[in-house]
Amino acid sequence: MQQLNNKHILLGVTGGIAAYKSAELIRRLKEQGAEVQVVMTAAAQEFITPLTLQALSGNPVHTSLLDPEAEAAMGHIALARWADLVLVAPATADFMARLATGQANDLLTTLCLATNAPIAIAPAMNQAMWRDAATQQNLSTLIAQQVAIFGPGDGEQACGDVGPGRMIEPNHIAELAAQQFASGSLDGVKLVITAGPTIEAIDPVRFISNHSSGKMGFALAQAAIDAGASVTLIAGPVHLATPERCQRINVQSAEQMLQAVNEQLAHCDIFIGCAAVADYRPATVAEQKIKKNDDSMTISLVRNPDIISAVAQHQPRPFCVGFAAETENLLAHAQQKLARKNLDMIIANDVANSAIGFNSDNNAATLITQHGQQLLALASKTQLARAAIVHIAQHFKQANC
Numbered sequence: 001m002q003q004l005n006n007k008h009i010l011l012g013v014t015g016g017i018a019a020y021k022s023a024e025l026i027r028r029l030k031e032q033g034a035e036v037q038v039v040m041t042a043a044a045q046e047f048i049t050p051l052t053l054q055a056l057s058g059n060p061v062h063t064s065l066l067d068p069e070a071e072a073a074m075g076h077i078a079l080a081r082w083a084d085l086v087l088v089a090p091a092t093a094d095f096m097a098r099l100a101t102g103q104a105n106d107l108l109t110t111l112c113l114a115t116n117a118p119i120a121i122a123p124a125m126n127q128a129m130w131r132d133a134a135t136q137q138n139l140s141t142l143i144a145q146q147v148a149i150f151g152p153g154d155g156e157q158a159c160g161d162v163g164p165g166r167m168i169e170p171n172h173i174a175e176l177a178a179q180q181f182a183s184g185s186l187d188g189v190k191l192v193i194t195a196g197p198t199i200e201a202i203d204p205v206r207f208i209s210n211h212s213s214g215k216m217g218f219a220l221a222q223a224a225i226d227a228g229a230s231v232t233l234i235a236g237p238v239h240l241a242t243p244e245r246c247q248r249i250n251v252q253s254a255e256q257m258l259q260a261v262n263e264q265l266a267h268c269d270i271f272i273g274c275a276a277v278a279d280y281r282p283a284t285v286a287e288q289k290i291k292k293n294d295d296s297m298t299i300s301l302v303r304n305p306d307i308i309s310a311v312a313q314h315q316p317r318p319f320c321v322g323f324a325a326e327t328e329n330l331l332a333h334a335q336q337k338l339a340r341k342n343l344d345m346i347i348a349n350d351v352a353n354s355a356i357g358f359n360s361d362n363n364a365a366t367l368i369t370q371h372g373q374q375l376l377a378l379a380s381k382t383q384l385a386r387a388a389i390v391h392i393a394q395h396f397k398q399a400n401c
């Protein structure tokens with residue numbers, strides 16, 4: 001299937017040794033049905049000629065902001081509007097810095113400011129430059145601006161160093177570009193998502209809960225809606241706006257969440273358990289506020305129902321996706337959970353890393369099924385949710401055909 005059929009990709013090429021791979025990237029994008037316009041920076045033209053990329057893309061290559069002839073043919077604003085996706089590959093450290101600071105000192109950066117299309121970059125640089133604090137700061141800024149980051153890969157570099165910073169391979173970049181257009185992949189599918197924490201009352205004013213912000217579950221709901229699904233979001237207490245076209249059911253405790261989920265199961269194709277359900281609740285809830293009469297107190301707790309395990313036993317059984325938030329032995333624990341809870345997929349999250357997980361706006365994860373693993377690199381929760389939904393849709397379709 002041509003996943004980029006009729007999509008307009010504006011390919012930005014900046015000046016790194018990986019620029020020679022842009023030629024192959026254009027072919028991979030076109031194989032997927034995309035129409036490609038190329039913009040090169042001055043430095044990129046030192047590595048590969050515009051003529052090569054023109055021949056491969058079938059369109060004139062754009063190199064200058066101040067070229068009256070090129071502007072007359074397709075001005076930079078028209079080009080910015082033409083794009084469905086701006087993809088910069090390779091993206092040098094310098095380009096990332098200029099993009100992060102909103103500069104418009106050449107055609108490519110100007111286009112990035114002028115476009116409403118999503119922007120994706122495939123970084124390519126020496127490992128020390130990638131690891132440098134300034135680059136990492138720029139990376140965080142770009143992620144916060146919803147720029148999708150493709151890679152970089154790890155390995156041997158042109159300069160002889162070994163480490164992170166290699167541009168990922170063109171076929172992988174083309175695949176990730178296709179994932180930016182996931183719409184329609186869940187048309188007609190009914191999806192139920194739990195999100196946020198649960199709170200378990202101790203007395204009328206106190207409760208047991210956890211740090212879940214609900215952001216990941218809400219981002220998944222939005223991404224699933226964008227992909228065409230009809231979504232019911234069953235949310236614990238969080239302060240987040242309801243995504244448009246989403247049915248939201250608010251609950252407090254695990255037992256209420258289970259009941260709300262059960263009521264949705266008759267028409268559910270995919271269930272995503274993203275909520276951080278409290279494992280235990282107080283055995284009894286005091287009717288009145290508990291007074292501090294003693295120096296110590298004991299609260300007796302009982303196990304809460306495991307919601308996703310119950311869903312996985314339900315007939316008809318939806319495609320079940322769980323989350324594993326772990327602080328150690330991430331992948332091993334996630335694999336065990338996949339089997340123990342009888343899930344189709346588990347998304348493993350390292351919550352010991354404060355840059356990702358619970359209250360962060362960013363996340364990175366490993367998606368695990370019986371058939372293998374897929375790394376979802378550090379990205380905003382919005383971007384990560386889109387990538388996760390693409391994979392969930394693919395696996396759901398495979399399981400149902």
Ligand code: C5P
Pocket residue numbers: 194254273274275276277278279304305306307308309321322323324325337
């Ligand atoms: O067992 P653990 O809490 O680590 O499992 C996490 C996964 O199980 C998540 O998908 C979470 O939503 C789900 N879960 C649940 N009900 C519980 C506990 C966890 O649905 N009581």
